[in-house]
Amino acid sequence: MSPHDEASLVARAQRGQRDALESLWNEFTPQLFGYLVNTLKDRALAEDLLQTAWVKAIEGLPRLEGRAVRIRPWLFAVARNLCREHWRSAKRNVPLDPEEHDAATDDSGLEDKALAEQLLASLSESDRELLRLRYIADLSLADIAAALHINSVSVRVRIHRALARARKIHLSQEP
């Protein structure tokens, strides 16, 4: 979805048009939910936070003006803040539920998925966060910068370094 289409849908949603919000939901929910599940490692919690994030987004819709704040990075910034709040309140007790976590995946490509998870587990949390936003949320560098409140050059450099580290680990694991 182009930024123009996104802005158009937001404008329509601000006017109370349900179909516009439905389009936004269908467009962003898979990425947002995937991001939350991968971050929290808890599907039930991810569903709760997904709902909370969207409700907050709807409450904040009237405050979205023009193109200054786009809903896509904004939504992920809200989700990220919700995760932080949850960790603060739960003292970051993150239970891993592989059964729940992997329930939605099919069997094909399981090996690659496990490999990717293994690689990410070797990286720092900040690297993992960047790669989640880049590959699960499918955010552009500018959107990641907006979500993280840093400039896009820093984002590009940090992603490049994270990928370099992942590549190095990846190569070292090859037989």
Add this chain to the structure above:
Amino acid sequence: MNKHPDIHTLLSTWGKRNRSLPSKNEQIKEVVFTAFQSMPGLAAARPARAGRTPWLSLGFAGMAALAFLVTSTGLWPVQYKGTPARMEGGSAQGVAEPAAGYDVPMDSAANREMMPPYYPYPQGEVPATDTREFLRTSYSATLRTRRVEDLTRRVELIVRGMSGRVDYSNSSKEYGSVNFTVPADRFEAFRAEVKSMVGDRFIMENVSRENLLPQKRSIEEQQADIQKNLDAAKARRTGLVATHNKASAALRSRLTDIAYEMEILQSDTTTDPARRAQNQYRIQQLQNEQSSVNAQLSSENASYARQLAAADSEISGWQNALDGVKKQDQNLMDNVATVSGTISLQWVSVWGILDLYLPEQWPSILFVIAAIVSYILHRRKMRAITI
């Protein structure tokens, strides 16, 4: 052979595989959409404006504008900055005037302190054709330092090193002052030495040059008048002496003639009674005339002595006047050949040093910076509120 894809492809695939709808998608969606529809007046809702106006930034901006106006109109006590730390003036007519670019108001205390003493001089007309220059230089400088006593001693050493003399000196921890006179031909070297003691921002100089041509012309005119009167007095004296000598010689000659004739008459031994009576009568006449001439001679001598004394007195007076004018001339030339001045030293605080380096409009700049910073903070805050 590498059976694994590259890292980008691997992560892209991983990312896609992670994207999915929640199992309770419809339930969650229903809750969200219910919340959406229950939002009051969403269609007409506009962003809440309350609290969005950056009042603090506006306040600082207003203060900046106010401070700028105050400093521009001179109501703010702007301190002397010392850059360009120099006031140099001079004019053909001899009145030193502050040069343009001097940033201290003319009525300020600092300026009054720095102004050199101006000497009155005859207000006579100086012809434009007279282009001679007799420049007297006055110098004063204020040095701001944290080592007042040390620098006072160094100034004295510099003055003496330039073959000058120290007329007055005092120093304390906070203030110092040296009055000096140095030869004009070594003034620039002296000045460079003084300036090298502190940075440009810590010295304010005042050099005034005054052309003493009106005074010089006045002295020359007086000298010419006195010389003329002296010459006339000497001529009168010479004439007096000559007149006296002539009159005196005539009277003496007459006395000689009378004495000679009396001697001849007295030596006549005739027995003729008539002739003897005639001789006696003539001798009586000659004696009377001799007495008269002697009285004239005495009177002439006395008159001459008086007139001579008066003439000598007049000559002496003019000579003294001439000597006085020559002394004035010498003083003037000495003034031209030397530079007198004062170097004041003031202790400067750390804040004072900082103030010297800050621009004149620093209050406005501070407020502008505060306005910018508060606006940035406001933006961040609003953004955080939005998210």
